Amino acid sequence: MGRRPGRPAKRVGKKPASPSRTPARSTSSGVRRPSGPKGLGGDQVEGRQAVRELLLAGRRKVREILVAPGSDDELDGPLADLAELAGDLRVPVKVVSRARLDAAARTEAPQGVVAFAAPLPEADLDDLVRPGPDGTPPFLVAVDGVTDPGNLGALLRSAECAGVTGFVLPRHRAVHVTATVTKAAAGAVEHVPIALVGGLPATLERLKQAGLWIVGLDGAGDTPLHALPVAADPVVLVLGAEGSGLSRLVRQRCDVVAAIPLRGRLSSLNVAAAGAIATYEVARARR
Amino acid sequence: MGRRPGRPAKRVGKKPASPSRTPARSTSSGVRRPSGPKGLGGDQVEGRQAVRELLLAGRRKVREILVAPGSDDELDGPLADLAELAGDLRVPVKVVSRARLDAAARTEAPQGVVAFAAPLPEADLDDLVRPGPDGTPPFLVAVDGVTDPGNLGALLRSAECAGVTGFVLPRHRAVHVTATVTKAAAGAVEHVPIALVGGLPATLERLKQAGLWIVGLDGAGDTPLHALPVAADPVVLVLGAEGSGLSRLVRQRCDVVAAIPLRGRLSSLNVAAAGAIATYEVARARR
Numbered sequence: 001m002g003r004r005p006g007r008p009a010k011r012v013g014k015k016p017a018s019p020s021r022t023p024a025r026s027t028s029s030g031v032r033r034p035s036g037p038k039g040l041g042g043d044q045v046e047g048r049q050a051v052r053e054l055l056l057a058g059r060r061k062v063r064e065i066l067v068a069p070g071s072d073d074e075l076d077g078p079l080a081d082l083a084e085l086a087g088d089l090r091v092p093v094k095v096v097s098r099a100r101l102d103a104a105a106r107t108e109a110p111q112g113v114v115a116f117a118a119p120l121p122e123a124d125l126d127d128l129v130r131p132g133p134d135g136t137p138p139f140l141v142a143v144d145g146v147t148d149p150g151n152l153g154a155l156l157r158s159a160e161c162a163g164v165t166g167f168v169l170p171r172h173r174a175v176h177v178t179a180t181v182t183k184a185a186a187g188a189v190e191h192v193p194i195a196l197v198g199g200l201p202a203t204l205e206r207l208k209q210a211g212l213w214i215v216g217l218d219g220a221g222d223t224p225l226h227a228l229p230v231a232a233d234p235v236v237l238v239l240g241a242e243g244s245g246l247s248r249l250v251r252q253r254c255d256v257v258a259a260i261p262l263r264g265r266l267s268s269l270n271v272a273a274a275g276a277i278a279t280y281e282v283a284r285a286r287r
Numbered sequence: 288m289g290r291r292p293g294r295p296a297k298r299v300g301k302k303p304a305s306p307s308r309t310p311a312r313s314t315s316s317g318v319r320r321p322s323g324p325k326g327l328g329g330d331q332v333e334g335r336q337a338v339r340e341l342l343l344a345g346r347r348k349v350r351e352i353l354v355a356p357g358s359d360d361e362l363d364g365p366l367a368d369l370a371e372l373a374g375d376l377r378v379p380v381k382v383v384s385r386a387r388l389d390a391a392a393r394t395e396a397p398q399g400v401v402a403f404a405a406p407l408p409e410a411d412l413d414d415l416v417r418p419g420p421d422g423t424p425p426f427l428v429a430v431d432g433v434t435d436p437g438n439l440g441a442l443l444r445s446a447e448c449a450g451v452t453g454f455v456l457p458r459h460r461a462v463h464v465t466a467t468v469t470k471a472a473a474g475a476v477e478h479v480p481i482a483l484v485g486g487l488p489a490t491l492e493r494l495k496q497a498g499l500w501i502v503g504l505d506g507a508g509d510t511p512l513h514a515l516p517v518a519a520d521p522v523v524l525v526l527g528a529e530g531s532g533l534s535r536l537v538r539q540r541c542d543v544v545a546a547i548p549l550r551g552r553l554s555s556l557n558v559a560a561a562g563a564i565a566t567y568e569v570a571r572a573r574r
Contacts, residue, residue: 053553094545096295108395150437184557191552226571234363263450263570265457265478266340273445276556280564283550284513 006159023122035114040196042120042177042189046110048078053187055085060118060190062091068101079112106179110211118175123193128166129234130212137234138212142168144200144250145241146271149175153184154272155239160188162279163286167194168203168236204238204253212236214254217278218245218270223224225281228258234284237278242271296497299387311404327456327478327483329407329464333397335365340474342372346408347405347477349378355388362443366399393466410480412490416454416497416521424521425499426569429455431487431537432528433558441473441559442526447475449566450573452556454481455490455523491525491540499523504565505532506555508546512568513546519573 004281045054065086069075075083075095075114086093096104104114129138141159152175159167175181176196182189197203204214212234217225236252240246251257260274269277332341341349352373356362362370373380383391391401416425428446433439439462447455462468463483469476484490491501500517503525525541527533529560538544547556547564556564 042319056553128328134520152434154557157553157557160551160553161547161549161556161560186555186557187553188551260448260567261570262448264475265449266444266447266474268473269448269563270444270473271439272560273441273448275569276560276563280547281567283548 001010007151016214040120040122040177042182043117043181044106045115045117045182046105046107046113046179047183047186048082048111049186050182050189051113051115052082052085053190054091054115054117055082055091057187057190058089060121062086062089063107063116063118063153064092064094065116066094066096066101066104066114068098069095070098070112076112077097082113102200106193107183110183120189120194123166124235125168125195125197125206128168128193128195129207129212131234132165136163136165137232138165138236139163139234139285139286140166140207140236141275141279142170142203142236142238144170144238144246145172145173145244146239148242148271149178149180150184151179151242151270151272153181153186153188155275156181156185156188156192158272158276159279160185160192162276162283164192164279167192168200169194169196170200170203171196171198173200198266200238200247201249201253204236204250207236208233208253208255213256214238215282216240216246216251216254217260217274218243218251218257219259221257223256223258223262225258225278228256228281228285235282237275237282239271239275296367308568320328320492325391327407327464327481329469330404331393331466332402332404332469333392333394333400333466334470334473335369335398335400336473337476338400338402339369339372340477341402341404342376342378343370344474345376346405347408349373350403350405351379351381352403353381353383353388353391353401355383355385356421357385357399363399379541381466384503384557394470395451397470407476407481409572410453410482412455412484412493415455415480415482416494416499418521420503423450423452424573425452425523425525425571426450426520426521427453427455427489427494427499428521428562428566429457429487429525430461431525431533432460432531433526433541434462434557435529437468437471438529438557438559439464440468440473440475442562443468443472443475443479445563447472447479447561449570451479451566454479455487456481456483457487457490458483458485460487474502486574487525487534488540491523491537494523495542501525502569503527503533503538503539503541503544504547504561505544506543506546506549507532510543510545510547512547512565515543515568515572517543522569524562526558526562526565
């Protein structure tokens with residue numbers, strides 16, 4: 001399948017194009033959106049890999065990092081390296097007791113480190129549909145109602161590794177970027193631009209108008225994943241919720257609904273596993 | 288790559304072949320192994336999918352199931368169905384308070400159901416290297432030091448869905464089948480035979496003698512996963528630990544060490560995601 005006929009990759013919506021990747025929390029008109037529970041979140045980051053990527057990426061201000069020594073009252077090697085990296089970047093580091101760290105943590109296993117940062121910048125959908133600086137066609141992932149934060153974080157991590165260029169998260173039908181998401185994402189939230197959208201069906205229509213193929217992934221799909229004909233084109237892969245799969249309105253917007261073949265007795269894959277397999281299948285076709 | 292030259296698929300080791308799939312906890316000499324912490328585990332099963340598969344598979348005795356009603360004092364539909372299924376199978380069902388269920392549970396979110404069952408039967412490595420009843424060549428997964436129970440469960444679930452015919456778990460270098468593993472595996476432990484082995488390097492030698500290709504998976508591998516030449520042959524895929532990857536002694540036994548290409552900025556995939564991608568890549572080549 002070649003480029004979608006009669007649907008050249010063009011701007012989404014009617015707003016004037018912003019000159020470059022829109023910075024955090026500003027709309028195209030330059031008005032700052034108020035932060036709050038409706039934003040993307042991501043202001044608390046836990047786990048060593050996630051905090052390391054937060055520091056290295058340097059995309060957002062880090063207010064403070066708490067680290068806790070182990071039972072021998074010493075920071076272990078990787079944690080000491082992390083504290084040193086933060087120091088080099090002039091991020092305040094506070095060494096606290098394990099009890100104090102656990103009280104501040106929102107995940108079960110923060111691995112001795114919690115960072116407080118500016119919330120994640122929201123990406124603009126208009127930016128996500130443009131080819132990358134090297135001409136890479138857009139490769140987006142949208143989630144339709146994924147509610148488990150561990151799954152969302154895992155999806156983000158695999159997507160980043162597969163070369164996904166943007167992530168689309170419905171404002172009301174998905175978990176936002178909690179501390180559990182940042183930890184499971186292991187730093188992917190620092191690198192993959194994430195757009196928060198109102199309704200996913202309307203967003204998919206806009207993406208279709210912008211020249212993207214809409215590929216749903218669902219156990220009941222009629223195209224085996226490995227036979228996907230659209231992988232090298234601009235594409236958005238839509239993943240359904242744990243258990244219920246794609247909603248009817250979303251399924252209606254899909255050009256193709258692909259299924260991952262099940263060869264055992266179980267009736268479904270975990271959504272994070274399905275997402276990893278599917279993003280890598282698209283990536284394989286794009287190389 | 289064709290069949291490993293000069294290494295016909297033959298029995299592992301020197302014991303006489305057992306006539307059929309060896310039953311739970313008996314060795315080839317017929318001596319029952321004592322149950323205890325050294326066994327495979329799996330005697331506590333939590334989560335709706337996992338308990339449903341436990342009941343439907345009927346591979347092991349289920350002693351009792353606890354179910355807890357929601358806040359309206361009613362069992363919800365899926366939980367009532369589960370209780371009815373258990374009743375049909377003459378498994379005792381006890382309706383308990385949410386507090387009592389949570390006290391009995393070993394996972395954070397048992398989804399209102401905990402089952403107590405006979406421990407999982409250990410598979411015999413000799414059986415795992417034989418072709419399946421329909422002539423399917425063995426497709427095994429071995430884990431080298433995976434310690435996170437959620438990851439092990441997720442690996443088992445994806446492996447089952449990909450058609451993996453057996454799983455190899457080192458007795459000392461991996462987590463056993465805890466309640467968290469059974470829940471994340473969503474019933475896969477009822478269908479995929481699991482062998483507990485002493486040392487993984489020696490086991491890989493035995494598998495090699497039995498005609499299997501040993502394929503390691505590691506970020507530092509020199510063969511891209513999609514170029515794997517051995518997928519349709521008898522194969523064992525060896526997955527390294529979170530963080531550290533394959534141990535040196537295991538790597539030395541591998542015929543090929545494959546890597547999943549990383550196209551973003553992160554330096555690694557989660558081991559469960561890597562396992563899902565790799566088992567499906569092998570499955571794709573075997574169809």
